[in-house]
Amino acid sequence: MNVPLPFLIPSYRAYWAARLFSTIAGMMMVIVIGWQVYDIARQTMPLREAALLLGFIGLVQFIPLLFLSLLVGVIADRVDRRYIARAAVALELLCAATLAGLAATDSITIPALFIVAAILGVGRALAGPSLSALAPNLVPRAQLPTAIALGSIAWQTGAVLGPPLGAYLYAVSATTAYGTAAVMFAASLTALFAIRPVPRPAPSTMSPWRSLMQGLGYVRHNRIVLGAISLDLFAVLLGGATAMLPLYARDVLHVGVEGLGPLRAAPALGAAITALSLAFRPLSRNVGPIMFVCVALFGIATIVFGTSRSMPLSLAALTVLGAADMISVYVRSSLIQLHTPDEMRGRVSSVSGLFISASNELGEFESGITAAWFGPVEAVVIGGVGAIVITFLWAWRFPELRLADRFDPPDSRPCPAISG
Secondary structure, three states: OOOOHHHHOHHHHHHHHHHHHHHHHHHHHHHHHHHHHHHHHHOOOOHHHHHHHHHHHHHHHHHHHHHHHHHHHHHHOOOOHHHHHHHHHHHHHHHHHHHHHHHHOOOOOHHHHHHHHHHHHHHHHHHHHHHHHHHHHOOOHHHHHHHHHHHHHHHHHHHHHHHHHHHHHHHHOHHHHHHHHHHHHHHHHHHHHOOOOOOOOOOOOOOHHHHHHHHHHHHHHOHHHHHHHHHHHHHHHHHOOHHHHHHHHHHHOOOHHHHHHHHHHHHHHHHHHHHHHHHHOOOOOOHHHHHHHHHHHHHHHHHHHHHOOOHHHHHHHHHHHHHHHHHHHHHHHHHHHHOOOHHHHHHHHHHHHHHHHHHHHHHHHHHHHHHHHHOHHHHHHHHHHHHHHHHHHHHHHOHHHHOOOOOOOOOOOOOOOOOO
16 A cells, blocks of 8 residues: 655654644543543532533633634744644643643642633644644645645544543543643654744735734635635534534433443544545545535434434444545635635634634534523434535535535646655
8 A cells, every 4th residue: 555645754744643642632631621520510519510511611712712713823824833833732731731730639620620721722722723724834735635634534533542542541540641641742742843844924014913804804705715614614513413422322322421432433433534535545526516415414414313213323323424524624624725825824724723613612502502492302403404404505605616626726836845
């Protein structure tokens, strides 16, 4: 089997390793912080109040993303993107090490966990635009779709491995879990320092505020980019079923906590397998139609999961859901990166990242509200139908996106290869 071309570039290999280690560590931190907040809260609070705190963890992590993502995008177009990524991972490493120290001295409190969760949100706000904008600088333009698929493999692998690893290590001790996450972040930081200097956009004389407005204006007027970003926002906002997985495990499928792990891992597993396939056989034609078909398939899989009472069928539906979402993410990411000038990639990546974070975090909130109004099963089914409706609406509203045949803009020219 031939090695994917991006892996022949040393800097990309370091980037890929950094993303893998940071994702595993980040997923571990999410799981362990959530479990520990709930454990501490249940000592003095009833179940509903303790569960409400879990929702606030997501909120305190989203607030920094809301206020910092666009600003970081401006910075990522002005300074070396490696520096921002290193600062982000170093901040996450500090968070993990702090909680490991507090756990070792039995000093962890709920306020401390919330403060660290908020700081982790700052780290995510720094990492998202800088890492997304950095990847296109590491490989030749023709290899970017493959590089994006490989990067998705790193993320999805981390998403599969991180939660069960965090839960298992937390069962040993909280100190072990946080300490291992700190080691993973340290490995990621080391890999980031192995990335060689990359081309930088020409220095801008524009004010940061005007630069930010220019980035937003570019997204607004480039219909390929706007359509791709907004499709992800609304489809995932309406169709996300992951917030209901604990309820399904306990009260619908009756598989208990033992079944929750496989349910959480199934979408990431489907996405990882699909990303691996795309890395070796990337899409090249009919990319727009394929993306819309996959978003509709995402909605159909959500409906199947919502109505299922069988664990095997539910796992299959979630696996298909993850695979369909991976293909649509792959196409959207490639279109956005290749239709965006390098000097604006940081700002455009920050807008895209903010939309993705909004769809995930607000999607969980939307699922909770809908479940309270109509019931959990009805909420998931309504969300799947909504994703399908959004697919047809966006296909009509953005014909440029629906008719996109290749990733490159029609007037693009080959770019010279960038050595590792």
